[in-house]
Ligand SMILES: O=C(O)CCC(=O)C(=O)O
């Protein structure tokens with residue numbers, strides 16, 4: 001007999017927001033493992049535990065780390081269990097999102113090792129669930145923008161081979177947007193380290209701070225990246241950032257289409273066009289990803305290098321200009 005851990009709200013009405021969600025028709029006896037339940041609900045926020053609600057095996061309590069996450073799961077699901085059944089593509093053409101490209105084995109195992117050693121030799125900045133390093137310009141998570149006054153210096157030399165390879169990336173855009181022009185000083189880089197199971201909430205990288213092309217190199221461990229396209233009028237309200245801030249799941253969050261792609265270590269992802277602007281991207285908080293018939297365990301860590309071009313106005317309204325010789329300056333208005 002499972003001891004009841006959670007009581008009913010007093011008087012049967014929910015007067016206070018709770019971070020725990022009671023879910024019926026859900027559990028091992030209806031074919032859903034606690035891990036699967038945890039994964040499925042984690043698109044709404046961090047799931048801290050899934051407990052049997054009683055001994056039927058068909059009712060559970062999903063515990064989130066915050067009441068708004070529980071609320072958004074409840075609002076979105078409205079009685080339905082989230083079937084996390086999106087099939088995960090392995091190639092961009094299988095995925096079918098305009099502007100999304102993936103190149104496998106973009107770096108060698110040796111290069112991957114050198115890149116990881118290089119970042120591990122430098123200080124990390126701790127965010128709530130992951131660690132980051134910023135190069136080029138500081139990204140300010142509180143205002144979701146780049147501060148052009150905080151130029152951190154040129155990108156470190158250990159990323160030069162990557163920048164060189166990026167310049168050889170098949171250019172999907174027109175010639176005026178040739179990536180080679182962006183390399184000298186316009187790119188700023190972030191290195192994100194995700195512990196096992198930790199993901200990233202749905203967001204669109206800030207339009208005003210970053211230009212169209214966003215490159216993300218996956219190292220050390222695999223994960224999947226999911227994409228959501230909200231029905232008209234909805235995604236603007238959840239426009240978030242390249243930060244670890246939780247997406248504001250306001251609006252009709254259940255009204256979207258979803259796609260997913262597998263990101264193996266050493267692969268390079270390019271988001272441009274629709275992939276960059278029309279779809280939210282995120283990394284679901286999973287310990288295991290289902291890719292076709294394979295169940296792929298998340299590794300001890302995944303480290304991603306994200307390269308963006310600072311091309312638009314920054315938080316202080318200034319335009320960052322750059323020159324081919326590697327100098328840059330900020331034009332004041
Ligand atoms: O880790 C990744 O591959 C993506 C990171 C990301 O989307 C971001 O930092 O905006």
Ligand SMILES: [Fe+2]
Pocket residue numbers: 203204205241242281
């Ligand atoms: Fe992003």
